[in-house]
Amino acid sequence: MMKKRLMAAVLAGAMVLSVTACGGQGTSSGDTQTPASTDNNVTSDAGNDTPAESEPAAEPAGPVELVVTTTFAGEDTNAQNYKDAVAAWEAETGNTVVDTSASADETFKARVVTDFETGSEPDVLFFFNGADSNSFIEAGKVVPIDEIRGVYPEYAANMNDDLITASMVDNKKYAVPVNGIWEAMFFNTEILEEAGVARPGTDYTMDQFKEDCEKIKAAGYTPIAAALGNIPHYWWEFAIFNNQSPATHLDIPASVDDASGQAWVAGMNDIKELYELGYFPENTLSATDDETFAMFTEGKAAFLVDGSWKVGGIVGACQSDPDDPSTLDADKLAKFDVTYVPGKGDRKATDLIGGITSGYYITRKAWEDPEKQAAAVNFVEYMTSDSVVPKFAQHAASALKNAPEVDTAEFNALQIKSMDMMAGATSLTGVLQDLFQGDCRVPTFDGMPEIVTGRVSAEEAVAEGLEIYSNQ
Numbered sequence: 001m002m003k004k005r006l007m008a009a010v011l012a013g014a015m016v017l018s019v020t021a022c023g024g025q026g027t028s029s030g031d032t033q034t035p036a037s038t039d040n041n042v043t044s045d046a047g048n049d050t051p052a053e054s055e056p057a058a059e060p061a062g063p064v065e066l067v068v069t070t071t072f073a074g075e076d077t078n079a080q081n082y083k084d085a086v087a088a089w090e091a092e093t094g095n096t097v098v099d100t101s102a103s104a105d106e107t108f109k110a111r112v113v114t115d116f117e118t119g120s121e122p123d124v125l126f127f128f129n130g131a132d133s134n135s136f137i138e139a140g141k142v143v144p145i146d147e148i149r150g151v152y153p154e155y156a157a158n159m160n161d162d163l164i165t166a167s168m169v170d171n172k173k174y175a176v177p178v179n180g181i182w183e184a185m186f187f188n189t190e191i192l193e194e195a196g197v198a199r200p201g202t203d204y205t206m207d208q209f210k211e212d213c214e215k216i217k218a219a220g221y222t223p224i225a226a227a228l229g230n231i232p233h234y235w236w237e238f239a240i241f242n243n244q245s246p247a248t249h250l251d252i253p254a255s256v257d258d259a260s261g262q263a264w265v266a267g268m269n270d271i272k273e274l275y276e277l278g279y280f281p282e283n284t285l286s287a288t289d290d291e292t293f294a295m296f297t298e299g300k301a302a303f304l305v306d307g308s309w310k311v312g313g314i315v316g317a318c319q320s321d322p323d324d325p326s327t328l329d330a331d332k333l334a335k336f337d338v339t340y341v342p343g344k345g346d347r348k349a350t351d352l353i354g355g356i357t358s359g360y361y362i363t364r365k366a367w368e369d370p371e372k373q374a375a376a377v378n379f380v381e382y383m384t385s386d387s388v389v390p391k392f393a394q395h396a397a398s399a400l401k402n403a404p405e406v407d408t409a410e411f412n413a414l415q416i417k418s419m420d421m422m423a424g425a426t427s428l429t430g431v432l433q434d435l436f437q438g439d440c441r442v443p444t445f446d447g448m449p450e451i452v453t454g455r456v457s458a459e460e461a462v463a464e465g466l467e468i469y470s471n472q
Contacts, residue, residue: 056151057373064095064375066366069112070126071358074103075293077312078179078392080323085391089382095375104128105231116141123366123376128358129165129175130434137169142361144172152377158386163356163399168435175359176384179393182354182428183234183307183341184421186314190335191302195219200339202424204349206242206270209342213279216302223279225301231289232271232448234305237353237433238341239267245346246427252436256463268444268451268458270344275452285449305341308354311414325412333413338421350426356399357431360384440469 072082079101086097100122102108109132115121116136125142127133136142145164148155156164156176164173185200192199195216200209213223226235241249243263253261274280281292281301293310295301297317304310316322318333340349360383366376382388389398394415408416433441443456443464450456 056377057370059374060371063093064372065098066095066124066372066375066379067098067100067122068124068126068379069115069122070099070101071104071108072126073101075313075316076103076309077315077394078309079312081391085383085388089379092382093375093378095379097379101126112136119365121363121365123363123369123372124379125361125363126178126358127175127361128434129167129177130357130431131168131437132434133167133174133361134169137167137174141364142174143364143367144174145176146172148362148367148377155377155381156384158401159384159399160401164359165356175361176380177356177359177399178384178389179398180354180356181308181358182352182422182425183237183305183431184338184352184418185341186296186304186306186310186336186338188296188299188302188335189337190299191216191219191221195221195302197302199337200342200349202340202348202350204340204342206342206344210274210277210279213274213277213303217278222281222295222301223303224274224281225292225296225304226280227284227287227289227292228271228275228280228452229285229449230287232445233433234307235271235274236267236444236448237431238305239270240264240432241267241351241353241429242270242342242344242347243267246351246429249347249429250432250435252432252469253462253466256459256466261462261466264444264462265458268462271448272452272454272458285453299335308418311338311418315412315414328412330413336414338414338418340421340424348426350424352422352425352428353431354428355430357434436465436469438468438472440465440472443468 068086070082072078082101086099090096102111109128112121112125112127113132113135116139121136121141133142145156159176161173164177165175166173187200189199192212195212195218197212197215200212216223226232228235240263243266244251244260248260248263251260253259253264255261256265275284281287281295284292292301293304293306293313294317296304297314314336315325315328315333318329318336319325320327320329340352343349343351360380362376362380366372386400386402389400392398394411408419411419443461444451447456447461451458451461
């Protein structure tokens with residue numbers, strides 16, 4: 001029976017080297033040093049001293065109710081895996097979970113931050129470990145892993161600490177990871193065949209991509225499924241990446257005039273060119289991401305640049321009952337494949353965006369509650385155990401010390417194609433927009449319609465965003 005080692009073994013080295021974020025404001029590729037507190041993967045002895053062990057809280061007299069918030073919802077591939085794991089933990093412990101999970105969009109991120117600000121935070125949170133978590137870490141609202149280990153020495157002991165991302169605030173590690181992510185390009189093989197377009201390979205370039213988009217457009221299909229007025233995130237990321245390299249992608253410009261700043265401007269103008277060529281949906285500036293995703297799954301658009309979490313949504317769209325895997329139409333799913341985002345300049349197509357960008361936090365509120373402390377720790381340990389993590393990591397990566405072998409017979413065709421695609425990756429670079437977050441993204445995220453229609457120049461939009469970033 002054919003087996004493959006979980007992708008952690010393939011990508012661990014790449015993650016350690018390339019998911020390092022130059023998170024300091026005004027950092028440019030010309031800087032010779034990066035402060036330790038802004039490096040997403042630097043381990044500092046000073047920042048991670050293990051406290052002396054103390055006694056755990058007394059076991060509660062009866063069942064415990066935990067409020068848990070995660071991103072395992074909606075079209076996330078692991079939404080059902082999460083529900084199954086929670087049900088199993090509840091059955092095993094007698095405790096209950098109040099699930100307040102939601103899809104990971106900007107509204108959800110703002111909700112989480114507001115919950116912490118108002119004292120309404122959950123007991124356990126599965127959330128991003130980049131800049132999005134800075135505010136509640138700065139406020140001391142979550143507990144460092146090493147502090148938890150001072151009471152529960154085996155907490156996250158099955159994880160490779162080098163792959164647990166450190167906070168940009170204090171270089172301490174808070175979030176116990178489950179699965180990594182990648183961003184790539186899905187495509188509809190049937191549309192490509194009808195348009196006379198060859199399947200993209202490892203050396204796919206933007207020039208070839210534009211030629212293919214022209215053929216697809218002439219065949220009566222929309223080349224690219226994207227809602228630029230709603231979720232321009234993935235094109236924003238790769239357009240900038242295509243004007244930099246894995247070595248410089250995470251350098252946030254000091255100004256619009258430096259090399260990184262001009263690379264950002266060039267990236268925005270590359271998206272503008274694709275818009276002007278008519279390769280996005282006609283309603284790309286007003287459509288929602290859900291609407292353009294449906295265009296892709298319904299065979300109306302050829303390409304979709306998105307993340308590994310979208311595998312589940314595509315598979316679900318190929319089931320007569322999205323919640324019942326047994327209703328999968330294998331022939332319909334066979335029409336979908338995944339490949340590399342076309343490259344340009346110093347970035348090869350096989351240079352991907354990805355990493356281990358999220359994990360489980362235990363909040364200070366739960367940690368200091370003697371009724372909840374042990375249950376919260378046990379819940380995270382269960383959800384990040386060697387037996388549960390592989391079900392979530394699937395075709396992506398994990399931080400497990402001993403990644404188990406997985407039987408590909410357990411996976412559907414698109415998951416297997418994803419594994420094959422990831423096996424050909426030449427590098428894995430962190431997510432730039434996770435560092436450049438908040439209001440500074442508004443001029444180029446919310447403002448993308450103004451950029452592509454020429455109402456605001458790319459240079460003006462990038463300059464405005466960088467100005468906001470420098471003053472945050």
